[in-house]
Amino acid sequence: MTVHWLDLDSPPPLPALYAHAATKRKITGNTLPEQGLRCWVDVEAKSLAAFRDVCGLAPSPLLPPTYPHVLAFGLQMQLLTDKDFPFPLLGLIHLSNRIRVLRPLGGVTQLRIGVFVHNLQKHPKGATFEVVTQADDLLGPLWEAESRLLCKGVEVPGEVPGEVPQTATPAPMALSELTRWYAPAGIGRQYAKVSGDYNPIHLSAASAKLFGLPSAIAHGLWLKARALAALTTHLPVANVEINVAFKKPVRLPNEVILLSSDAGASGDFQLNGQGDLVHMVGQWRPVS
Template sequence: MAEKNIQILDQQGMLQNYAKAVLGMLPLPGAKAEGLPDRTLRIADVKIDANNLAEYVKVCRLRLRDTLPITYPFVLSFPAVMNLLVSKDFPLPAMGMVHMSNKIEQIRPISVSETLTIDVHAENMREHRSGLLVDLVTEITIEGELVWRQFSTFLRKQRTSLSDEPRPEKVDDSPGSAGELPTTTLKVTGKQIAKYADVSGDHNPIHVSKIGAKAFGFPTVIAHGMWTCAAALGILEGRLPDATTYTVDFGKPVLLPAKVAVFTRKTDSGWELALRHPKKEHAHLTAKIEAR
């Protein structure tokens, strides 16, 4: 994809982007394009902020090491992702989009001392029975070497030509579906998720404001999907291969405060994970970790 824009974003820019996201909910004629923008946003010369990394591993209950947690580059790329989502040439409004799934490919571990180049673009907008899906793709290179890539799939709920199709039957065979005991449990508080919002820069109202959450149909604030994505890995730290693919499907949101049950299962190719409600047993997250 041809590069058409290079931009470095700061924290103030992030706050402005959320204001743009709210404005994008309004029906302004001609404010949105029809197709995906044919451009890549780049953040160049990214150095790891040791204090931010330390706060991240603390709030996600991970260990501080000399290499980055596999999920941490999401935080580094988030300003570019938001910038793309709120741009006028992005066809879907950012607010109200649902993070459906996430796939991270770690080609090799990233050292905390390395300088990164982060590229973000959108691709593959397609219909779903519940709306439109689009992939936000992030690639991280170091001196031209691809070391990390992510596909974040978002859903914009609306009617499509597939909306009247029958709902496919889902079979849940992920860890915990057969009534086995959890490997461990996690307590999640509003204070903890507010801290994650500060660390990650993701101050979406559904995560930090009860009023904002109710405006989008939630009874209270919910945990970030990428917090659960990171925290779920805590139990497997030290047992993951350097070259790893981490695929996550998000289920029902975690309403705060909460206790979630964590289930793990060893497979021939790696691990399977699930985060579930301890009583209702529905899945908040199901995941696979496989060696590349």
Template sequence: MGDRRDGGRKRVELGRLPAAGPLYRRALLGTLPGRGGRGDGTLPAVELAVGGVTVDRAHLAGYDRVCGFRLTDRLPATYPHVLGFPLGLRLMTGPGFPLPLVGLVHVANRITMHRPVDAGEPLDLVGYAEHLRPHARGRQVDVVLVASVGGTEVWRGVSTYLRRERTPDGGAGRDPAERPAPPAASARWRVDRQVGTDYARVSGDHNPIHTSRLGARLFGFPRPIAHGMWSLARCLAALANRVPEAYTVEVAFKLPVPLPSTVDFSATPEGGFALHDARTGRPHLTGALTQAAPA
């Protein structure tokens, strides 16, 4: 492990990606009384870096199957997020991170693929947090992950997390307008209960709200919910024939997908897409895919 200054942040070079299990245990211990100080309310000026991360093709194939992608050596846009997920966990469970990991809600994601990435290309990964800011329901923060090949950025992902907290206005500012009618469905999918544990296995995200009825109930959900990044990946798999060589996909996660459930997927010629509850029409996810200039 080494460190240096880069762009105003202290870069910490790790010899390998951290293991997710101990980081989750650290996060759970931090919820106990008297444990887990949260620093001074600002984000640590640090970024974590790991060089030469290689793709296990068997793992990639397992991920493709769980999310509905075709089995190829080209990485889906959501796959580098899975590779670098332990860096985000390490950042958010660090002693100076101002928001506790347990209870954070993944509310939005933006991914840019600058070019296709092959499974045989080793990736250099860098992760950091930025833009801690107030929100009508608490505070938000962006966790950024960048993947490079040979010194050139090929992929960038920004995950936005919300910490629900009491605010002076009591959460004012929420849109009181009636929910618009959902668009016509392009496809209807049955999302089985097993999706939670299957995606946890291939992503390393073993948050119990996705895999355990008891864990889900502890956080106010009557039954486990699907990972937001699985929902995004499943939508991108359905859009595979429309995806250009370089593109940006932005998504807002609305209401969670309970497991099991049936959802309607819709897409527009302009690149918009959405996921709604098949029975009630309530929105789970809305997104847009736009062509991007190559890096």
């Protein structure tokens, strides 16, 4: 895919974008725009410290692996609320997220963030696509990520992609409990303040019920950030790809249990609830 970049002078303001998101409730097409958005974004110490606090991250000279998503959120919102984007933002379901840390995220004060969408595919419940986010410094590519989202009810041509053969997937490593933590009822509002992501399904039971949920659910990227905080000493600081698939949502408030393999260049982890409930499965591997 060839991305046609639009370079912005500054990150877009979020309040107007939320107004656009609230008014767009219908599917208007089944093709994705080819235009991407780019902008230089400053890393602000106060905002970064607040993010670390909410996600249980200790002070460090390195940016947290999930933090560039926060820097990119305004650009992502503008892209997904633009008139040329065919799906309503509210109601999209976050299925998975993959992050690649290409070089150590140290000494970063400004990044050029780029976002675009691609890879529209048929799904049994509608269609999926990926939001691609890239972060460059003055030396070049530093970090990149893809978030796979589902829009229910979309009709796209083609067949549902088949499953990857089991022989192509390495056997999971042995996992043991690393830690557990309590996700309070207000964690969605706390994470929204540091990320800008005020999706109603995360904020309160009352706002979540408007979208058919019995209670608020935790942000997927907060779960990933909180898990990676506990896995800091397990993972390399660069040349690492960190994948997660979101399974059952974490209904708030709730206790979750993080399982992990041993520290090393590769590993697996999993976030469980009580009983056999699995909320998130993940792995880290060297960038291929």
